[in-house]
Each structure stands twice: as C-alpha cells, then as structure tokens.
Amino acid sequence: MRPIEVVDRLGRWSSGRGPLYVLLAARLRQLIDDGELPPGVLLPPDRALAGALAVGRTTVVAAYDLLRAEGRITRKQGSGTRVAGAPRSGQVEDAPVDPIFLDSLEARDDDVLLAICAAPGDPPPQLAEAFARIAPELAHVTDDIGYYPYGHPALREALADRYTARGVLTGPEQVLVTNGGQQALSLLAHALVSPGDQVLVEAPTYPGALEVFREEGAVLRGLPVGLEGLEAAVRERRPALAYVIPTYQNPTGSVMSALARQRVASAGIPVIEDEVPADLRFPGEALPTPIAAYGDSVISIGSLSKSIWGGLRIGWIRAAPPLINRLARLRAVHDLGGNVPTQLAAVHLLPLLDGPALHQTLKTRHDHLHALLVEALPTWQIPTVSGGQCLWVRLPHGDGTSFAQTALRHGLAILPGSGLDVTAASDPYVRLHFRAHPTDLTEAVHRLAQAWAAYHPPTDRVHPRPTIAI
Template sequence: MRPIELSERLGRWSSGRGPLYVLLAARMRRLIDDGDLPPGALLPPDRALAAALAVGRTTVVAAYELLRSEGRIVRRRGSGTRVAGISSSGAVEDAPVDPIFLDSLESRDDDVLLAICAAPGDPPPQVAEAYARILPLLGEISGDIGYYPYGHPALREAIATRYAGQGVPTTPDQILVTNGGQQALSLLAHALLSPGDQVLVEAPTYPGALEAFREEAAVLRGLPVGLDGFEAAVRERRPGLAYVIPTYQNPTGSVLPALVRERLARAAAAAGVPLIEDEVPADLGFPGTTRPVPMATFGDAVISLGSLSKSVWGGLRIGWIRSPAPLTNRLARIRAVHDLGGNVPAQLAAAHLIAELDDLDLPTELKSRHDHLQAQLAEHLPSWHVPTVQGGQTLWVRLPEGDGNSFAQTAMRHGIAVLPGSGLDVTGSSESYVRLHFRARPDELTEAVDRLTAAWQAYHPPTDRVPPRPAIAI
C-alpha cells in the first residue's frame, strides 16, 4: 500500500489527546479490526509513512511496535510490515486474537470443539425456576416504562446485600447493573481513561479487558500475576488505571493472599490510582475452599466488577460494577448514551439467583470436570505442563516446544479451537502457552483431548520464528 493511500484512509487520526504514536496506533487498530486494512496488506515503510503524515519516524515506529505487540501486524526483515493473517507467500500465519471470539461464536461449527470461550454451556435449572417465580410480578407491572439505566432496584439491592454479607458494606446507589462483565469493563475504561494513559495489567490476564483498554487508546504495561511490583510501577509510570483478577485468576487460576490484597488496595489508594478488581471468577471455588475477602474491603480505590456469566449462565447478560456513588452516577450517564437499561425480566430473575448463588451445586461439578480434564491430559499428553488449580474454569498449559499460535492453527485443522497465550500477555512472555477450559461435559472434554493429542502428533514447530520483543513490558 502506498503511503499516501494509507494516510488518506487514516483521516484525522491525530485529533485527540495523548501521544501521537498512541493516536496513530489507535486509528490503524480500528482500520485493521474493521477490515479496511485486510490480513496480509503490506504497510508502508516507517520513513515513507512518516513523510506522508508529516511526523517523525519514531512516531510511526512506536505505533507499529504497539500494533505488533498486540498481534495485529507482523514485521519481518526482508518482507516488510504486514497486517497479520497472511504472509507474503500467501500462507496463513498468526492472526490477531479476537478476545471476544466473535468468529467462533457466530459460526457455531458443529465439527469444531470450542476450547477457547470458558463459560457454562448449560443454564442450571435454577434459571428457569427464577423466571417462573417472576411471572406474577411481570403480570402486575403498571405505569413502569422499564428503563433503568442504573439497573432494576430489586437487583441493585440484592447485589448490595451480597457484598454486605461478604464484609463489604454497600448501598444500592453504589451498584450499576450492566449487560455482562464485558460492558462493565468497557464503561470503566471509557470513564477512567484518555488516549495515552498507561494501564497496569497482569501478564497474562483476561484478553477482553485488554481490548476494552486498547479501545480507549491506552498503553498497557504488564506486571507478573498479582501485579507484583505494583508500588514501583506506580511511581515510575503514573498509570491512569490498574486491573487485577485476584481470585481464580484468568487464565492461571491463582489466588492472591489476603495480605497482598490489602497491600495492593492501600497502595492504589495512596497513589490515587483506580484499581479494578475483577470478581467474575470469584464464585468458582472448588469444594472445601473459602471465598477470599474482596479487595474492596480495604478501601474506596478499589472498583469491583462482577457477573453471573461464569457462575450461572452467559445468556443472562447480567453484570455489575460496585464503585463510589459519584462514579456510579457518571457510569450510568455514559451507559445511557448507548443503552437506557437492561432486560427487566432477566434482572428480576437475577435478583433471585443472586440470593441463592451459594446454594448452586457449582463447586462439585467444576471440581469433577477439572479432575477429568487433568487426568486425560496427564494420560495422553504427559509432556505438557498442566498445573492444578483450586477453582476457576481454565488451565494455563505450557507446551514443551513450539508456540501457542502455531499450535492453535494445527489444532483448528484437527477440529478444536484453543486460545494461544500470546493474546493474553502484553509482555510477550506467554508464547509457549495455551489456555484450555474445563466447563464442558466430561465426554466433550475427552473428545477435546483426543483431538489435541492428534494435533500434537501432527504439529511441527516453526523453525524460523522470531521471538517477540516485549516492547511495552515493564
């Protein structure tokens, strides 16, 4: 592509706040994600694009490097810079990971097992029972247009009560109900970030959070799981936000000790850095485990995010944010621009489910399926490194050779979709990992391992792969 052609497609890319390279990367990211820059498209050299845009070469180099670290472009000596997806020879290569799994979720190919989207495939009977209980309430509604930008009062009350029962005094005016946890993340990113703001994230972490932050043109800085080194990073980077999954972390399944939670919360408060505590997996502990104390116990710098998508069923689309009332008000105003409120029947049903969440037989089922997948992997793929976990829904698997991206392509050809580790780690340190989930039925997990085994036997690690440079790691 000629530099002048790309500059025309970019349009008014520099209108906004933040460093020029971040704004340029954000605009190119949008063109790539929207398909305006298709897979395999050859991008202009650094100097040529810089001249066409009338900026310094370092601006283009930094923008390209940011996009390369996200997996959206590929830079190879001798073949130039291309949008990821198709190599110069026409062969399929690493494509940008879609953390929302839109292609896989939409296609619903019955011949492909989805080991990428960790979520319950069967709503528990309590969902139907909750809907049956609210039918009389729906029949009695009168004079209510059904718009609740903050969420239905009954559900806000139920969520606040649950927090209070966990030792976190909460009032309904601190709760904003959202259409799932992903919308909650997007609202928080939009409210708290400006282009160029730095965000401290765990490496690896939930990829949907990374995309929500990138959508606001934030610069992601990776720390070890648990945000180890948080205090020093805050002093050096002055981040606009930090994000952590303290309980059954996605993807590693780790759990932060109470003392570490308190230290992080107090350090964030002292530095004035909003700290998002993603509690979506927190209710997924195995039998005999105790639900850890929420980080919000230790201060108002912590913004809690929750959802029923993993503990009950994703089809409910029920999530929430717990934050100080002024921030809740601001988030509701932002949400109302796009969405005047969620589904009222679903919220009324969720109010019942929240109150009975601890009575679900979820822990026993999760433990059984975890153990089944572990046993299958140990028998058929003994060379893989598969740590056990005490809760959650995913296994963080290290391959003995090769890399997750190229193996995922081989696995797809054998009828199973797995998530490569590179899309979950902004430091580039998880290339040898894949994420698997154990939410499927035992027979499906057995079939998944059979296909993984066939894929591994057919897999040939690339010999010319250039290790990624952790350009935005700290």
C-alpha cells in the same frame, strides 16, 4: 500498499487527545479490524509513512510496536511490516490472533470444537424456574416505564447485601447493574481512561479487558500476576488505573493472598478488581474477601455469565456513589437501562453462586480434563487449580500461536497465550477451559493429542523450559 494509500484510509487520525503514536495506532487498529487493511497487506516502511504523514519516524515506530504487541501486525527484517495473517487465498499458518475471538461467541456450522470461550455450555434448569417465579410480579407492575439506568432496585439491593455479607459494607447506591461484566469493563474504561493513559495489567490476563482498554487508546503495561511491583510502577509511570483478577485469575487460576490484596488497595490509584471468576470455587474452598474491603479507591465488577449462563446478561459495578452516578449517566446514553425481567430473575439466581451443585460440577470437570491431559500429553506442564474455569498449560517446545493453528486443522479451537499477555512472555502457553461436558472434554483431548503428534513448530519460536512453572 503505497504510503499515500494508507494516508487516504487514515483520514483525520490525529484529531483527538493523547500522544500521536497512540492516536495513529488506534486508527490503524480500526482499519485492520474493519478489514480495510486486510491480512497480509504490506504496510509502508517507517520512514515512508512518517514522511507522508509529516510526523517523526519515532511516532510511526511506536505505533507499529503497539500493534505488533497486540498481534495485529508482524514486522520481520527483510519482509517489512504486514497486517497479521496470510492473504485470504493463502494458507492458515500465520492467521492473525484475534484477542477477543468474536467468532468463538457464535455457533459454527463445521465440526470444530470450541475450547476458547470459557462459559457454561447450557443454562441451568433454575433459570427457567426463576423466570416463572417473576411472571406474577410482572403481571402486577403499574406506573413503571421500565427504564433503570442504575439497574432495578431489587437487584441492586440484593447485590449490596451480598457484598456486605462478604465483609464489604455496601449500600444499593454503590451498585450499578450492567449488561454483563464486559459492559461493566467498557463503561469503566470509557469513564477513566484517555488516549495515551497507561493502564497496569497482569501478564497474562483476560483478553477481553485488554481489548476494552485498547479501544480507549490506553498504553498497556504488564506486571506479574498479582500485580507484583505495583508500587514501583505507580511511582515510575503514573498510570490512570490498574486492572487485576484476584480470585481464580484468568487464565492462571491463582488466588491473591489477603496481604497482597491490602498492598494493591493501598497503591494510590484506582484499581478495578474483576471478580467475575470469584464464585467459581471448588467444594471446601472459602470465598476470599474482595480487595474493595481494604480501600475506597477499589472498583469491583462481577457477573453471572461465567457462573450461571453467558446468555444471562447480568453484570455489575460496585464503587463509590459519585462514580456510580457518572457511570449511570454514561450508560443511559448507550442503552437507557437493562432488561427488567432478567434483572428480577437474577435476584432469585444469586443464591446459586453459593450452592454446592455449581462448585462440585466445576471440580468434577477440572479433574476429568486434567487426568486426561496428563495421560495423553505427559510432556506438557499442566498445573491444577482450586477454582475458576481454565488450565494454563505450557508446551514443552514451540509456541501457542502456531500450535493453535495446528489444533484448528484437527477440529479444535484453543486460545494461545500470546493474546493474553502484553509482555509477550506467554508465547509457550495455551489456555484450556473445563466448562464443557465431559464427553466434549474427552474429545477435545483426543484432538489435542492428534494435533500435538502432527505439530512442527517454527524454527524461530522455540522456548526454553523455565525452572519454575507458572
């Protein structure tokens, strides 16, 4: 593709706030995601595009580096810069890694097992019971137009009470109900991040969060799980905020200590603590105190999607009232408010989070998957966890991205580690979740073993075995 053609597609890419390279990367990202720059397309060389755009070469190089770190482009000596993935008529070995895996959220017509989106496979019977319980309440509603940008008062109060019971004194005015945890992240990123702002994240972390911050033009900086080195990073980089999953971290399953939570809370910047996996503990495991108990600058988010059902679009944000007011105004512009019957039903479903059935099911399926993996793939590094929804598995050789393509050819879609890590340190890993039914988990391991037997890693992607497994 000639530079002038790319320039035509870019349009007014520089009209906005933030460094030029961030704005250029944001526009190229949009063109790639929208399909205007399809997989396999050769992008202009650095100097040629810089000349066509009348910017410095370093601007183009920095923009390309951002997109390469996201897996949206590839840069190889001698073959230039290309949009990630083979041409549509080509082969699948170099198919792009879609970090959010939009296709995995929709049912497929083929025989591919989806082991990407870690969420309950079907709604619990208590969901229908909860809707039946609130039917009489709806029948008696009067003088209520049904718009609640902050969330229905009954659910806000129930969530506030739950935080208070966990050691974080909370009033309903500190709670905003959202359409799932993803909307909570999106609202916060839109409110707190400007193009070019640096955001500190764990490496690896939840890929949906990475995409949300990228959509706002953030420059992502990775720190070890638990945000080790946060204090120095704050001094050196002056980030806009930090994002952390302290309990049953996605994907590693780690749990942050109380001392580490206090350290993070005192970092002096806004911290988003993602507590979506926090309720996914195994029997006998205590529910840790949120980071929000240690500092006023901590913003907590939660959701019922991973604990109850993905189709139950209920999430929330706990923060200081001024920020809640700001987010409610922003939320009202987007959708006026959430579904009231669903929020009323959620009030009756909150007790399930502390019930033994959820915790025992998680433990049983974790043990089932782990035992099968250890038997079928003894050379893999497969740590156990004490809660959460996934195993963070290290391959003995090769890389997760190329192996995921081999697995897909054997009827199994898995998540390679490269899409979860902004530092590119997780290439040898894959994420495997244990939320599926045992029969599906058994079949998934069978297909994994077949794929591993057929796998031939690229010669330039061999990783040494670490001395300490994550």
